[in-house]
Amino acid sequence: xxxxxxxxxxxxxxxxxxxxxxxxxxxxxxxxxxxxxxxxxxxxxxxxxxxxxxxxxxxxxxxxxxxxxxxxxxxxxxxxxxxxxxxxxxxxxxxxxxxxxxxxxxxxxxxxxxxx
Amino acid sequence: xxxxxxxxxxxxxxxxxxxxxxxxxxxxxxxxxxxxxxxxxxxxxxxxxxxxxxxxxxxxxxxxxxxxxxxxxxxxxxxxxxxxxxxxxxxxxxxxxxxxxxxxxxxxxxxxxxxxxxxxxxxxxxxxxxxxxxxxxxxxxxxxxxxxxxxxxxxxxxxxxxxxxxxxxxxxxxxxxxxxxxxxxxxxxxxxxxxxxxxxxxxxxxxxxxxxxxxxxxxxxxxxxxxxxxxxxxxxxxxxxxxxxxxxxxxxxxxxxxxxxxxxxxxxxxxxxxxxxxxxxxxxxxxxxxxxxxxxxxxxxxxxxxxxxxxxxxxxxxxxxxxxxxxxxxxxxxxxxxxxxxxxxxxxxxxxxxxxxxxxxxxxxxxxxxxxxxxxxxxxxxxxxxxxxxxxxxxxxxxxxxxxxxxxxxxxxxxx
Ligand SMILES: Cc1cc2nc3c(=O)[nH]c(=O)nc-3n(C[C@H](O)[C@H](O)[C@H](O)COP(=O)(O)OP(=O)(O)OC[C@H]3O[C@@H](n4cnc5c(N)ncnc54)[C@H](O)[C@@H]3O)c2cc1C
Ligand SMILES: [Zn+2]
Numbered sequence: 001x002x003x004x005x006x007x008x009x010x011x012x013x014x015x016x017x018x019x020x021x022x023x024x025x026x027x028x029x030x031x032x033x034x035x036x037x038x039x040x041x042x043x044x045x046x047x048x049x050x051x052x053x054x055x056x057x058x059x060x061x062x063x064x065x066x067x068x069x070x071x072x073x074x075x076x077x078x079x080x081x082x083x084x085x086x087x088x089x090x091x092x093x094x095x096x097x098x099x100x101x102x103x104x105x106x107x108x109x110x111x112x113x114x115x116x
Numbered sequence: 117x118x119x120x121x122x123x124x125x126x127x128x129x130x131x132x133x134x135x136x137x138x139x140x141x142x143x144x145x146x147x148x149x150x151x152x153x154x155x156x157x158x159x160x161x162x163x164x165x166x167x168x169x170x171x172x173x174x175x176x177x178x179x180x181x182x183x184x185x186x187x188x189x190x191x192x193x194x195x196x197x198x199x200x201x202x203x204x205x206x207x208x209x210x211x212x213x214x215x216x217x218x219x220x221x222x223x224x225x226x227x228x229x230x231x232x233x234x235x236x237x238x239x240x241x242x243x244x245x246x247x248x249x250x251x252x253x254x255x256x257x258x259x260x261x262x263x264x265x266x267x268x269x270x271x272x273x274x275x276x277x278x279x280x281x282x283x284x285x286x287x288x289x290x291x292x293x294x295x296x297x298x299x300x301x302x303x304x305x306x307x308x309x310x311x312x313x314x315x316x317x318x319x320x321x322x323x324x325x326x327x328x329x330x331x332x333x334x335x336x337x338x339x340x341x342x343x344x345x346x347x348x349x350x351x352x353x354x355x356x357x358x359x360x361x362x363x364x365x366x367x368x369x370x371x372x373x374x375x376x377x378x379x380x381x382x383x384x385x386x387x388x389x390x391x392x393x394x395x396x397x398x399x400x401x402x403x404x405x406x407x408x409x410x411x412x413x414x415x416x417x418x419x420x421x422x423x424x425x426x427x428x429x430x431x432x433x434x435x436x437x438x439x440x441x442x443x444x445x446x447x448x449x450x451x452x453x454x455x456x457x458x459x460x461x462x463x464x465x466x467x468x469x470x471x472x473x474x475x476x477x478x479x480x481x482x483x484x485x486x487x488x489x490x491x492x493x494x495x496x497x498x499x500x501x502x503x504x505x506x507x508x509x510x511x512x513x514x515x516x517x518x519x520x521x522x523x524x525x526x527x528x529x530x531x532x
Contacts, residue, residue, distance in 0.1 A: 001425030002417070015427040019416035021371070040517040044369035044460050048358035050420045073372075073419050098325055098340065099363070100181060100356045 006059045007067050007081050020056030022046050023068045024088060050074045051095055054088050074102075117313045120224055139305055140312035145319050145341055149177045151348035151499060152337055154324045154360055156180030157189040158300070158485065159477055160352035161307035162492020163499065164316045170493075171500035174315035178308075179339060181323035185304035188354050188484070191422075191454035193377050193411045193532065195390050195401065196486040197234040197295035199254045199261045200527040204510035205463060206257040211507055212490025213294060219489055225306030227298045228404065233389040234295030235264070235273060237439075239284045243395055246526055247290045254292075262291045273389055275440050283438045284396050297390060297401055297409075303488060327363045327474065334364075334473030350475045350499045355420065355455030357478035366469045366476070369516055370457045373414040374424035375482050378451035380443070382406030387440075392532075396435030399532070407449065410436060411532065414456060414482060423453045456481050463522035466495055466504065466511040475499050476513070483532040 002014040028034060028042055047053065051074055058066045070080040072093040079091040096102075118124060118137065128135055151167065153160045156178045167173040178184075196216060198209035220227045238244035247263070254261035266278045269289045278286040308318055319341070326338035327349055336345040351360040355372045382405050392399035397413045412432035415424035429451060437444045459465060459479035464487070466477050477495040480487060494508040504512060515521055 001427050013427070014417075014425055021418075036517040036519070040369075041367065044516040045367045046369060046371055048368070048371055048418065049362075050356070050359055050372075053418065055418065071417075074421065076419055076421050098323055100323060100353070100359045 002076060004057060005078065005081050006062055007083050008063045008065055009059060012062060016059060016061040018058040018060045020058060020066065023054040023056045050100065052079065052093050139309040140318055143317045143319065145177065145322065145339065145344055146317065148345040149175055150346065151176045151350060152344060152346045153178045153350045153352060155352040155354065156184035156318060156320065157187045157352065157354055158303055158488040159491050161304060161311060162488050163350060163352055163477065163495045165307045165311040166493050166496035167500060168311055168314035168316050171496060173500060177317040177319055179322050179324055180320045183320050184308055184318060185301055188454040188456060189300055189304050191377065191452055192300060192485045193401070193409050194297045194300050194485055195234060195399065195532050196297060197292045198259055199250065199290060199292045200524055201250050201253050202522050202524060203257060204522045205524050206254065206259055208490050208494065208507050209487055210257065210259055211493065212487045215489035215493065223306035223310045225302060225309065227302045227306055229296065229298040231294050231296040233272065233291055233293045235269065235289040235291050235389055235391050237289045237391065237393040238287045239393065239395045240287065244287045250527060251290050260292055260294055264289050264291050273387065273391055275386060275442060276391065277439055277441055284435060295390065300485065324360065329364055329471055332472055334471060348473045348499055350477065350495065352477045354478065354480070355457050357457050357476065361476060364471045364474055366471065368465065368513065369460050370479050371418055372420055372455050373458055374419050374421065374453040375414045375456045376424040376428055376451060376453045377409065377411040378429060379407040379409050379449050380446040381449055383446065393435065398432035398435045400436060408446065414458065420455050422455055461521040462524040464491070464511050465513050466498060466508040467513040468498065468502065
């Protein structure tokens with residue numbers, strides 16, 4: 001289970017939180033002139049990186065506030081948490097040697113690790 | 117290729133099992149192929165097999181970054197059924213189920229296919245209504261789903277607790293008798309062996325690191341073992357699909373999540389069928405070894421780490437112990453996770469893309485194992501002819517713009 005640091009309450013078990021998916025997606029201002037493809041991009045299309053990404057969490061069993069986090073999805077390591085409305089902090093992680101490779105920590109795929 | 121049979125087993129038994137040969141080759145990549153398949157899971161190998169067998173494309177390769185079947189193919193709980201709600205889903209999953217029925221014989225490989233029946237439980241009136249509706253929709257599509265009341269559920273699966281005072285009362289269940297389970301590794305190895313014999317190169321420990329495109333047309337791939345020229349690249353990379361699609365700038369609605377499963381210590385035959393419950397996020401079947409094979413819904417967060425949280429397992433186990441009180445005395449042996457490629461409408465994407473010669477088969481999420489032969493069959497057709505057939509057409513990525521979604525959350529959420 002992840003340990004998540006709520007920027008308002010502190011560090012708690014993941015079971016106290018609800019997940020909100022990718023962060024920083026804002027509703028387009030010109031919705032009345034958008035094409036179907038543009039709508040699909042806003043409603044359905046998402047980044048899905050193996051590495052650093054910004055996501056939303058809600059502290060459901062605590063303060064019930066939404067906040068954002070930057071996490072490395074290849075290791076599950078949290079790199080930053082910040083309040084709604086604040087800009088995404090400029091944090092980086094070591095990154096993987098190859099686009100779909102496996103990091104040393106956090107994966108069961110030994111074959112791909114050995115390869116590296 | 118030597119045929120596997122009772123006689124060959126007997127012969128080898130008498131000669132110390134020294135005559136068996138490897139079931140497939142370990143070739144080095146050639147400089148060029150007519151098509152390259154990325155991903156040596158069940159779907160990728162099935163695609164290669166049908167490309168070679170039905171479309172005569174034999175100068176092709178399957179490129180796998182680890183070992184074949186080391187991804188979700190080797191991590192799933194192998195529940196097979198075709199009782200989905202929508203016509204498009206019924207068509208592809210039923211196509212697969214029909215192929216499963218003859219696959220062991222076709223591949224000359226014992227895939228341990230067991231049509232022991234799959235039950236989906238209803239614990240409240242609303243769920244019972246939805247499941248009954250699905251039963252009728254299935255029957256209109258010629259799929260063998262039945263509705264059982266609580267007493268019939270108990271007859272079909274005696275250990276289940278149907279007492280009215282139960283935390284999760286059982287009001288009834290759907291039953292698909294042709295549904296069941298099989299042996300995941302055997303399916304992978306059987307497809308690999310049969311494809312290899314037809315000339316398909318299965319290249320393991322080789323990671324695809326880039327895709328070359330010139331003027332909107334695929335010309336080749338880069339791998340950890342060198343560059344390969346090819347006019348067709350077919351991505352069947354399950355949880356890693358977004359990374360492959362990103363190499364050519366194709367946008368997808370897929371999100372990758374951990375999905376966990378676990379097994380108990382082995383016990384005598386206990387559960388005669390597969391039992392699943394959407395409402396309590398749990399399911400169980402029993403392997404031939406005697407282990408109870410159990411699973412849950414996805415862990416909520418995006419991740420590629422092939423592991424999840426204990427709270428997800430606890431949640432499902434608490435419900436399973438209510439449904440099967442005798443489970444409380446069992447010990448768990450092991451637990452693992454795979455990375456599943458979930459789609460917003462819980463249906464797969466089988467599609468051409470804006471890049472000519474680049475095809476995607478993905479988005480099977482938590483429930484693609486059951487589709488393996490049907491998915492490979494339909495995808496091979498698309499890759500060979502550059503046009504989707506009637507089964508693949510509804511699953512084009514265009515549906516997210518047109519709005520013609522194939523909404524299967526009711527049939528697919530936890531019920532893999
Ligand atoms: C715990 C669990 C339980 C499940 N239970 C069921 C069930 O009961 N019933 C059911 O129908 N479905 C189930 N599923 C879903 C099912 O396993 C998947 O939908 C299906 O196996 C996916 O297709 P695949 O076999 O081709 O995937 P995989 O076996 O994951 O194949 C993809 C392959 O692509 C390779 N790859 C990725 N990137 C690259 C690259 N850059 N270069 C080369 N190779 C690459 C990977 O290493 C991998 O081997 C379950 C999944 C999990 C994780
Ligand atoms: Zn809080």
